[in-house]
Amino acid sequence: MEFENKVVLVTGSGNGIGRATAIAFAKEGATVVISDIDGGAADKVAREIESMGGKAKSIRTDVSSASDVELLFAEIHQTYGRLDVLINNVGTTIRKPIVSFTEDEWDFIYDTNVKSMFLCARAAGKLMLKQGLGSVVNISSILGAGGVSRRLPYASSKAAVDSFTQTLACEWALDGIRVNAVAPGYIRTEGLNQAFIAGLLKEDDMVRRTPQARLGTPENIADAVLFLCSAKAEYITGTVLYVDGGYNAYQGPEQVPSFHHDPAILGGV
Numbered sequence: 001m002e003f004e005n006k007v008v009l010v011t012g013s014g015n016g017i018g019r020a021t022a023i024a025f026a027k028e029g030a031t032v033v034i035s036d037i038d039g040g041a042a043d044k045v046a047r048e049i050e051s052m053g054g055k056a057k058s059i060r061t062d063v064s065s066a067s068d069v070e071l072l073f074a075e076i077h078q079t080y081g082r083l084d085v086l087i088n089n090v091g092t093t094i095r096k097p098i099v100s101f102t103e104d105e106w107d108f109i110y111d112t113n114v115k116s117m118f119l120c121a122r123a124a125g126k127l128m129l130k131q132g133l134g135s136v137v138n139i140s141s142i143l144g145a146g147g148v149s150r151r152l153p154y155a156s157s158k159a160a161v162d163s164f165t166q167t168l169a170c171e172w173a174l175d176g177i178r179v180n181a182v183a184p185g186y187i188r189t190e191g192l193n194q195a196f197i198a199g200l201l202k203e204d205d206m207v208r209r210t211p212q213a214r215l216g217t218p219e220n221i222a223d224a225v226l227f228l229c230s231a232k233a234e235y236i237t238g239t240v241l242y243v244d245g246g247y248n249a250y251q252g253p254e255q256v257p258s259f260h261h262d263p264a265i266l267g268g269v
Contacts, residue, residue: 002230004029007080009072011063011120012090014041016189017139020218021087021225026054028226030085033076034058037090063090063116073123082131085229086124088117088138093154095200106153113157117164121179125172133176135229138165139221140183140240142248158183162240169238178237180228185244187216211246211258 008025012018014036022032026049034049036042039060046058059075062068076083092112094105117138128134143151144158162181169179186192186206192215195201207213224243227233242248250257 001027001029002226003085006030006084007033007076007082008085008087008229009033009035009076009083009120009124010087010089011035011061011116012037013087014038014045016191017184017187017218017221018087018089019045020222021089022056023049023052023054024219024222024226025085026052026056031055031057031080033072035061035063035072037062063120064111066119069116069119069123073120073127077127083124083127084131084134086120086128086134086136087225088120088136090116091139091141091158093151095150097150098152101153109153110157110160113154114160114164117161121164121168125177128177129172129175131176134178136168136177136179137225137228138179138181139225140165140181142183142185142242142244144183144240145242145248165240166238173237178228178233180233180237181240182221182224182228183240183242183244183248184221185210185216185242185247187218187221189218208256209247209250210244211250213258214245216243216245 003025008030010018010022010032013022013034022034022045026032032049034042034046034056042058042060046056049056057079059072061072090112092109094109121136124136138161140161141158143155144162148155165179165181172179196203206215221243224241228236228241
């Protein structure tokens, strides 16, 4: 198994993409540290992994808090003495016009989406740099590559994540640590389903706008994360991998970006 005897930390892994990623690493033999601000959710995922025969440890953490992150990494160091993979997965959003945003709301999004990655990467670096190896994957978003109304703090914070990823990859390259990002498109998570229910987003519009004509799954993102952390990606660092069914690639005005080809027009083989 690819990650046997490796220690992997996945932040925000109590549900959604984080949960799927933690389970995927456990299936590949890793010992997974489940970190989430919801301690009950973290415990549940750890038990789920253990019931499958995997190895997991849950630690309740607010990764936007320097003191919490310090305690998290102290426990990792004390328990395992190493860290091979860090997945910075925590993120949040608020949907409203920028003129209605409060300073506290802006700080909350940036603390959660960007500061948390800085705090965890700084702490992980102190372990990985001594080891001379390691892999970091930051979860970004397709919205980091462009603009979208009523999501300014979120979109700009994800653009910051992309720059953070590229800069840190250069800083740590000669020390054997690779740093990459995965930018999901619209993924069927609990949060997205709640946005559909609340009428904030329309599933049909998203599906129609995506060339593959479907939403992604948390497992689609987990697979991409595993690839970037694997030996098969040993010469990949500083990249932002879009996992979005072609959403970011499509820039046309048509409402339906792709179509099925009629075999009759393809001619002989």
